Amino acid sequence: MVNKEIQQVPLTLSVDLQQLISPQQAWHYQIIPAFKNETELCFFVSSQGDYTEKKEELQLILGKSIQFEFVPQEKIGVALNKFYRQHDLNGKVLKFSSENSNRFLERLLEEAKSLGSSDIHIEIYAEKARIRIRIDGVLVERYKLDKQEYPALVNQIKIKSNLDIAEKRLPQDGRMTLNQLQSKLELRVSILPTLYGEKIVLRLLSNDATNIDINHLGFEKRQLEDFLLGTKKSFGLVLISGPTGSGKTTTLYATLKILNEEKTNILTIEDPIEYTLEGINQVQLKESIGLTFSKALKTFLRQDPDIIMLGEIRDAETAQMAVRAALTGHLVLSTIHTNSAWATISRLIEMGIPAYLLANTLNISMAQRLVRKLCVHCKQEVTEFEGLKIPTPLKLDFPTSHFISVGCEHCYYTGFSGRTAIYEVLCLDEELTHMVRENDHRIEPYFEKNEIKNLVHSAWRLYLNGVTTFKEIYPILIN
Template identity: 40%
Template sequence: MKNEPISLKRVLDAEFIVEMQRQSSSALNAIELIAESFGADADGYLQAAAAYFGMAPVTIDGMRLMKPEFDLISFVDANKRLCIAFTDQNNELKLVTADPLDVRTRSWIYARLRNRSAQSLSWGIATIGDLRSYLVSMEKTVRAMDSIGISDTVNASDSAALSISIEDISSTGSQIVRLVNSTIYDALRAGASDIHLETLSHGMNIKYRLDGVLTTIKHIDGSDTSEQVLSRIKVISELDIAERRIPQDGRFKVLAETREIDLRVSIMPNLFGEDAVLRILDRYHLSGERQTLSLETLGFADSAMAFVRRLSLLPYGLLLVTGPTGSGKTTTVYAAISEINTGLDKIVTIEDPVEYQLAGVLQIPVNEKKGLTFARGLRSILRHDPDKIMVGEIRDPETAQIAVQAALTGHQVFTTVHANNVFDVIGRFANMGVDSYSFVSALNGILAQRLVRINCPQCAIDDQPSAELIHRSGLGTAALSRFNFKRSLGCAHCRGTGFKGRRAIAETLSLDDTLRDLMAERAALSKIKHAARLAGLRTLRESAVDLVAAGMTTLEEINRVTPVE
């Protein structure tokens, strides 16, 4: 129960504060006790304390209008000392504190200001709750790599725990560990799918794959540093740090925001040492952002969504999703399974690795070191009374044979395979020795997909491509009347790239009797394509051109992703 309200002079009296400090562990806790004793709400106490100490009262809304100076007081120090440096609208330095009695922090700050150029300085006071809330919100945008220093003479053998948060990163003693952890932390914040560590003759480039393209994030000087970074990656991936002449593959997990994230690691020797690529597999990413994963969230056209849904509801058969690495094949299969997961069917998946967790679905990770391959796992799944099966990828003839047989014996099978388009899939299965008649009997349909970057909505403007670009893109002048060309200039929202987010485009092939006969007879590809056209096939290029016509992307982007027909 709070004490009776007392005068402000009594609250801020030195003897009263000393008494409160005896009851608390720090001056900061004393301030909290004083606020309780004063019996005022947060705003009332803030105004009263600001008037007493001669400081400007600062709310969380006021903090958001200023620019934080984490180079003066780092994010970690701001958390620890509850004092943040800002530059206000008048380009003046304002120090906002929640503890005006902390003499040590004031002395520490004035010592840091000695070597700083002359600038007007003022103090502000904020409530503890507002200051902490502001710091929590800033952790989502501040880059960990910007707050650490890298030297060439650090010890990479320190095995600090891989905890991915700014406070843990900055409290780590080894600078190499801090560099690796902060690189991963910033990649997760940026939504990168891959991290590339490229060793050069004089150092290392760090790049992220954002929206499907590589973006250089930082350059690290010093060949010693690059070697130690690679050694650190090998240690946490349980790879051989002494082996530098052959490629190595591994994986590890990090803990970020109370969830585990898998990273697949590929180490490759190069002319100056080794390169590393870390693929980020955040199995909670899609479901965490959108609660439920569905085909709508992937941006497919209505016709492609209707195709996948129709084939997903069939009682048996094979649905193939194809495309290159990183085209979203697995996510599409997950979305299809999520939509049909009613709890009435036994759904079993075998994957390498399990990329997203699906409630109510038995998901089996491949473990080749222990002998659990796709083929062996798929055989075991068939004895587990499944209704629907997902095979992460068809990689070898044995897995292909078992998947086809499963689809022929009353099971619905979802799987992915690497191929450029729906027609190349036929050749892939033929090359793996699968009987063509069994394959076409089991196959319900094929979906080929790509991901196209979308114009940033914040900086998009009307545009008119050059005649040369239109000709190179295979567009006839007669069709241009329906096009609404747009281009984005680049802004802070899209990091200056002009693109924000990606959308899936699809090519679908649904099998009818005519197509099955042609494929079983191994007819010429031209005949199969002609029959598919008559059946309503729309190519990847046509889907991409539709996005340009709607002003959602550019001709340069679709030329990068799809070939001109």
């Protein structure tokens, strides 16, 4: 998600420049041709790492004077995938062999990272083995593998993550750290024995949070102002609700980045740690050894924290501890699985939090979802609405035209590129605090009177503006 902006401004490349080097050379040296003349060749290259050696080797290979133009590594990654991909999406068998297995895995991870992907699925069936990568929340098939080579890849991943290569019948979980070309990559490894062999899911972790910017997540101006108001208080609860994969963690980290100052002590407990942020103390949840959210929270309170981030409120005990921590002068940020900002309040009361305590401690309750954005290169405006229906209780009207997804090389034929969050922000003002205390459930009139956008309105606006499709927001409309 972090790299989406870079992805949308790819380096351009004409065919004769592209043919200056082979795909192997491009990937090996991590370069993209920029321009050429009689005596000179210029390449885009990342400014990270040692490039003097690269330059000398390229001068020898290509027989011309070499110049470098420096661009961010992410741009190189995206351009390599775009211009020098060594397979096509129609599924040529990729030659993976035990000899090139190291490079293959490295390349696969580099590719997944440059696409801003969160997971890689490596799986085997009766006839074939394949690799799918999650791009913008949707799995896309990227490689087909020779079935005979599959065990070699599985073993390599097991060795790198210190798992038992002899164990093929039980699930295994591990972690893998790879020193990539320029950066360190942390992965969570999950192995599941299936009918035809072991399925592996690699989750890319430790994305550096420094690139997340709260201004680019999808907040509307007033929503962001309301939200920030609630996070600037020195104590209280800030809760974000939404299903798995709705971008809650990204919002939390964007917030922590703003709050991360020299004078504050920030502690987090998470499962898994998805981002790293310099200056905060992050703890990995380990339920198997008893390090649970509530246990960690108890210890945290003796560590003189100012701000605590709890990965998730899953049970009554954690909820009660979070409220207690907020009451005793700490700012507590967390997430919870509910459908809306208002449902979070009922949920906490169900968990045994007295309404008056909640009214005193809750600063912000916010709900969020992620929707895919249409690829700007191929989206198509149409006046057809066949088969589409607005769910009945909603007072919405179709526009005269709207956009549908098509698919092109820019978006890897998915029709979408990048995602945006949509929000519903409830900032507990005097009126709302009163409603919570009195257990008053007439929230709709409050929304209307105060002109607060709920998830449906936020989603509908994106659809009307041609940012996304009706199908993409439909799950939000029926919720």
